[in-house]
Amino acid sequence: MKHLRAIASSILTSIFTVAATQAATFTVSNTTDASAGSFRQAIIDINAVPASGPHSIVFKIPASDANCVAATGVCTISLLSGLPLFTKSVVIDGYTQPGATVNTNPPNLGTNASLRVEIGALATVGTNIFLAVSGSVVRGLILNRRVGIALGGTGNHTVEGNFIGTNADGSAGFADRQNGVSVSTNSHNNVIGGTTPAARNVISGNGTGILISSSSTPILSTQILGNLIGTNEAGTNAIANDLAIAFVQVGGKNTVIGGTTAAARNVISGNTAGIYDESSLIGATSDNTISGNYIGVDVTGAAALGNVFYGISTSSSGSVIGGSAPGAGNVIAASGTTANVVIQTRDAVVQGNWIGTGVSGISAPAGFVPSAFAVPGIYVSGNVAVTGTQIGGTASDAGNVIAFNTSYGVLLSDQLGNGHSILGNSMFSNAQLGINLSSPGSETTFGVTPNDTGDGDFGVNGRQNYPVLTTVSAAGNVQGTLNSNRQRYLSA
DSSP states (O other), rough: OOHHHHHHHHHHHHHHHHHHHHOEEEEOOOOOOSTSSSHHHHHHHHSSSSOOEEEEEEEEOTTTTTTTTTTTTOOOESSSSOOOOOOSOOEEGGGGGOBBBBBOGGGGGGOOOOOOOEEEEOOOOOEEEESSSSOOOOEEEEEOEEEEEOOOOTTTOOEEEEEEEETSSSSSEEEEEEESEEETOOOBBBBBEEEGGGGOOOOOSSSSEEEESSSSOOOOEOOHHHESSSBBBTTBBBOSSSEEEEEEETEEEEEEOOOOGGOOOEEEEESSSEEOOOOOGGGSSOEEEEESESBBBBBSSSSSSSOSEEEEEEEEEOOEOSSSSSTOOEEEOOOOOOOOEEOOOOOOEEOOEESSSOTTTSSSOOOOOOOOOOSSSEEEEEOTTTOOOOOOOOOOOOOOOOEEEEEESSSTTOOOSSEEESSSSSEEEEESSEEEEOOOOSSSSSSSTTTTOOOOOOOOGGGOOEEEEEOOTTOOEEEEEOOOOOOOTTTO
């Protein structure tokens, strides 16, 4: 008898274990927001089962549904209130809706994905598809009108193949908006986009396209790959996010934006501002890397599609913008008011980029119309804590091309710390000096002239600017003049 009870107990334990781990599939069969077969009910049902998942939500909404448009096949779900968060791991797959197809275009042609499930909210509602448990996937959805995605739990989420913030065909945005994808504290190792054509998201028309915000420890190892951020689905016109990508509060560490292959390239263009990174608040290096992207140009890299304020602004220590490896350089151009690149941190590395040019590196991007503002290529600003900036370098392909900027090629403000290097770059066709080592102060012009005789000793290199080179010999001898009243700098 005791033996039989042991066998029965073992069987019950096995059944319970299977039930606790077995994944289930839930089908959305209508566009209502409250009834059986709705998206909301699918969330409630997933949260109610004991199994941890990952469960699946698939879509089988008939064309006869009142909120499906026959001409396009798009079925629209309008949320009446905020969604419950997911307490189980889930795969939400909009590509299961009849008629939906993934993108097959290469990186230089935008996306030809055809999405069929649209989820928005009424004017009084703002909500997220909130993934509170790790290992979830959201793909193939059109999210707009105050509906975004929030990545919580411990992370390992994937967001791919969606239109986030735009209308159903990715051609326009809405006046009502919120953040597109938000990554919260302790949610690590998330992937937004990917390197396959099907993984490309369009993230445009949002408050912030991608927000990485932590109140305590840095968010680790986010990957942002292959997306169109701030453009239409073709990558040719702007649908601006207020901020394309933002790291705030403690921010992120070891984040990767782009990569060395065309498949990993993001197009980050047409936004009010591009990438904003203040992850220095963690008190140590963030080591965030921005490489291989098109920033301020269209999907071809050849035509201007500028971000209004700046392409990249970082106060995140240890930031790497570009790199010397093949394919690591970014194209960063056509910013409207501030600079193409703003550095406000220590130990930043800016290498291998095309700053102010199109992808050719020999001309401004097609259609570039200079704004009324004098916009430098790289502006290093801040105070004495800003040290060790590397612009270019001596390694092969470490130098940047810095050209066609409407102010200086490189501008260093007059209150910085030490250890900055500007090496191996190609600078030409900028509206003002290639390198200026001072910022505006009481001078009547932007910057100071090489023979400035002011009494102050502050400023990078003592505010001593460039020599005038007159001859260069094949043997490597250089002759020229240096107009300076500070003999101690001449003897350095």
